[in-house]
Amino acid sequence: MPAEYAFPDSAAKAATGEFETEKMSLSMGPSHPSTHGVLRLQLELDGEVVTKADPVIGYLHRGDEKIAENMTYNQFVPYTDRLDYLAPLANNMAYAIAVEKLAKLEVPPRCMATRVITAEMARISAHLLGLGAFGIDVGAWSVFMYSFTEREKLYKLFEELTGARFTTSYSRIGGSACDVPEGWIGRVDAFCDQFLPLLEEILNLLTRNRIFVDRTVGVGVITKEDAIAYGLTGPNLRGSGIALDLRKDKPYSGYEQYDFDVPIGTKGDGYDRYLVRGEEMRQSVRIIKQAVAKFPSGAWYAEDAKRIFAPPKDKVLTSMEELIQNFMIVTEGPQMPAGEVYFEAENPKGALGFYIVSKGGGVPWRLKIRAPSFCNLSILPKVCVGAMVSDVVSILGSLDFVMGECDR
Amino acid sequence: MPKALEAIAALKGRWAAVSDRASLDHPAVNVPPADVVPVLRSLRDEHGFDMLTDVSGVDWALGSRPRFTVVYHLFSTQSHEYVRIAVDCADDAAPEVPSATGLWPGADWHEREAYDMYGIRFAGHPDLRRILMWDGYPHFPLRKDFPLSGIDTALPDLEVVAETGTNAIAAPMMGGPFVASPGEMNMTDAEPRAKDESWTERRPKPGAK
Numbered sequence: 001m002p003a004e005y006a007f008p009d010s011a012a013k014a015a016t017g018e019f020e021t022e023k024m025s026l027s028m029g030p031s032h033p034s035t036h037g038v039l040r041l042q043l044e045l046d047g048e049v050v051t052k053a054d055p056v057i058g059y060l061h062r063g064d065e066k067i068a069e070n071m072t073y074n075q076f077v078p079y080t081d082r083l084d085y086l087a088p089l090a091n092n093m094a095y096a097i098a099v100e101k102l103a104k105l106e107v108p109p110r111c112m113a114t115r116v117i118t119a120e121m122a123r124i125s126a127h128l129l130g131l132g133a134f135g136i137d138v139g140a141w142s143v144f145m146y147s148f149t150e151r152e153k154l155y156k157l158f159e160e161l162t163g164a165r166f167t168t169s170y171s172r173i174g175g176s177a178c179d180v181p182e183g184w185i186g187r188v189d190a191f192c193d194q195f196l197p198l199l200e201e202i203l204n205l206l207t208r209n210r211i212f213v214d215r216t217v218g219v220g221v222i223t224k225e226d227a228i229a230y231g232l233t234g235p236n237l238r239g240s241g242i243a244l245d246l247r248k249d250k251p252y253s254g255y256e257q258y259d260f261d262v263p264i265g266t267k268g269d270g271y272d273r274y275l276v277r278g279e280e281m282r283q284s285v286r287i288i289k290q291a292v293a294k295f296p297s298g299a300w301y302a303e304d305a306k307r308i309f310a311p312p313k314d315k316v317l318t319s320m321e322e323l324i325q326n327f328m329i330v331t332e333g334p335q336m337p338a339g340e341v342y343f344e345a346e347n348p349k350g351a352l353g354f355y356i357v358s359k360g361g362g363v364p365w366r367l368k369i370r371a372p373s374f375c376n377l378s379i380l381p382k383v384c385v386g387a388m389v390s391d392v393v394s395i396l397g398s399l400d401f402v403m404g405e406c407d408r
Numbered sequence: 409m410p411k412a413l414e415a416i417a418a419l420k421g422r423w424a425a426v427s428d429r430a431s432l433d434h435p436a437v438n439v440p441p442a443d444v445v446p447v448l449r450s451l452r453d454e455h456g457f458d459m460l461t462d463v464s465g466v467d468w469a470l471g472s473r474p475r476f477t478v479v480y481h482l483f484s485t486q487s488h489e490y491v492r493i494a495v496d497c498a499d500d501a502a503p504e505v506p507s508a509t510g511l512w513p514g515a516d517w518h519e520r521e522a523y524d525m526y527g528i529r530f531a532g533h534p535d536l537r538r539i540l541m542w543d544g545y546p547h548f549p550l551r552k553d554f555p556l557s558g559i560d561t562a563l564p565d566l567e568v569v570a571e572t573g574t575n576a577i578a579a580p581m582m583g584g585p586f587v588a589s590p591g592e593m594n595m596t597d598a599e600p601r602a603k604d605e606s607w608t609e610r611r612p613k614p615g616a617k
Contacts (some may be wrong), residue, residue: 229514342434353462372480
């Protein structure tokens with residue numbers, strides 16, 4: 001090496017162990033395959049090790065809460081599809097139950113059972129995508145292909161039920177948009193039967209996969225104390241070993257009638273969160289099978305909800321009473337009592353909460369959406385510190401978040 | 409007796425200023441800003457409400473007193489109950505509440521969001537920045553005097569502005585959603601009406617120069 005290319009200072013420092021390092025700032029995202037949407041991480045690196053992580057969110061902020069204050073309760077249902085857009089049916093249900101609490105409406109058993117079935121199907125669909133994307137993040141491509149084949153079957157069933165594959169908007173205040181179609185329940189049952197063996201196949205691709213295990217075990221460990229202190233919910237909380245599931249502990253929509261287990265992790269690392277999600281899908285199938293076996297007959301909307309639903313069209317055109325009611329519902333919205341309610345449902349990503357402040361009338365005064373992904377991501381500055389850059393990708397995959405919900 | 413009601417009774421015995429709050433579901437109390445941190449600490453350590461699930465701001469409309477309220481929802485992972493703590497901000501022009509970040513690190517993002525959307529400051533918060541809107545955004549979008557369609561604002565990156573000459577413009581509301589009249593106290597008048605604020609190439613935007 002010619003003399004002018006030598007770096008005597010550095011060489012001397014390296015020899016004495018005083019090698020000077022400089023922190024590097026790295027902006028990861030907002031368009032990075034591992035950030036699952038538009039999350040940006042402002043990382044500070046010491047070599048390959050993360051010394052500081054500052055998540056930058058808000059790229060998908062649409063002002064859903066502002067919009068909610070400017071429309072009637074039923075008009076907001078389609079906006080809930082776009083929160084956790086991987087499980088719109090579960091969001092629809094959580095929102096409808098929150099408003100029903102305000103309106104003091106009791107929905108009949110058939111509606112509750114339909115909501116449980118659809119919410120559990122949404123959970124399976126969301127977890128399948130979560131695992132598929134997690135697999136891709138850590139280098140296992142094929143899982144995604146298998147899980148998407150199964151999701152396609154679910155989408156077919158969603159389309160049959162709601163008319164839309166993705167943006168379902170199925171719930172209404174006090175009921176559903178429509179009853180389940182003829183033979184649909186049987187097809188859901190058939191899906192469950194063929195899904196269970198395939199699920200084992202999908203999980204077998206990851207559970208003992210050497211690469212997957214090496215990249216997730218001991219990575220992104222969240223202790224029990226931290227999980228509670230940061231308000232983590234859903235599989236991320238249960239992965240840390242806390243058996244808290246609102247379906248079990250604060251049952252709604254008739255979940256108390258069904259027999260299912262709540263899986264928990266032991267170490268709180270990415271691998272535990274993966275195992276919890278895998279087992280939750282098996283439990284979801286168990287719940288669906290029970291709900292299908294004793295699917296109740298009867299009305300699919302609350303009797304009291306007739307003042308909320310628009311009357312049948314032929315009546316509107318022939319009867320004065322119904323015409324007036326239709327006019328009032330369309331222009332002013334269904335009238336709600338004044339008061340405050342807060343309701344949380346156990347969604348695939350965690351506890352989705354709606355805090356509604358009503359001053360009476362047809363629009364909410366304030367509608368706060370407590371998004372599980374928002375709370376789950378708030379722990380990132382803590383878990384990423386000390387991890388390698390490649391581990392950050394694994395941590396993000398294991399937290400399974402949706403930015404549509406986080407940014408609202 | 410449910411744990412939440414026990415806790416509320418104990419709080420009212422200890423802090424004279426804590427009072428019941430109307431609620432349709434979970435037990436709720438009003439707490440003055442000065443007592444909120446000790447009250448939250450007592451709920452967390454003595455009554456088992458160990459999880460802070462939500463912090464949200466509420467704007468009770470321009471001119472009402474108090475104008476801003478901060479509402480906390482706590483959850484107990486043992487007894488599986490919720491309690492609601494509401495704190496009215498004393499100053500309507502510069503609302504401020506003590507921060508709960510010392511009790512729950514998870515309060516950090518919730519408080520940043522309440523600051524971002526309502527301009528409520530949290531005293532003692534280590535890093536009170538905007539979270540959903542960009543740094544330097546001049547408005548508080550969830551305040552009732554902020555219009556639904558938005559306000560024309562400069563983009564955050566001045567280089568982009570210089571290059572493209574564009575701004576963040578208010579949303580065109582062609583046949584748009586129902587619009588409630590902000591600040592309207594009479595509920596019949598405040599009912600949302602379809603307000604035509606649409607504009608096209610031929611018809612100028614209402615209120616534009």
